[in-house]
Amino acid sequence: NAGVTQTPKFQVLKTGQSMTLQCAQDMNHEYMSWYRQDPGMGLRLIHYSVGAGITDQGEVPNGYNVSRSTTEDFPLRLLSAAPSQTSVYFCASSPGGRGNSPLHFGNGTRLTVT
């Protein structure tokens, strides 16, 4: 059972480039979310989804797009990368879709924007 798989593990972008961070889970979880982690800032919620076809904004959504066309996948798109988006990105999923279910995390994508 793979759990939550994030690709790539590392990525370097130039300012203005676009890219998609991939997240896939094989646990049939309805709820999926993206966080970014910066030193001293903990994890901040970017976007989340309570099921296929449904997405909503978190604390820091600007500069990021998401879609949820299947239960398994929840890609995060950076439309025009900026140095402020240098961070470690974590994808998470949970079965219950609410705060009463533990989140399962991927191992993260470390993104550097130069």
Added chain:
Amino acid sequence: SQQGEEDPQALSIQEGENATMNCSYKTSINNLQWYRQNSGRGLVHLILIRSNEREKHSGRLRVTLDTSKKSSSLLITASRAADTASYFCATDEMNRDDKIIFGKGTRLHILP
């Protein structure tokens, strides 16, 4: 702004001692969770406590919740070197339980 705020930011204790970390939050919640993160890795769920519960135990972990003070504490008893990690609390909100917000975390270092 972030919902949870852990205290202290960093904590160093001798192996075998107990470690206590606190989390304060701003709005009424349905659930509060604690997670551990080893350096550079994804977070691992430790324990979940609901708003109608006051205390929960899991092995060497004990979590308390005081909704009147909007605070929670995580106690790790008989600490081990392997407990060295960052610990985060995460909360939902009473009317938005699909939004799970994390605090900034406590860095715990267990000294041999």
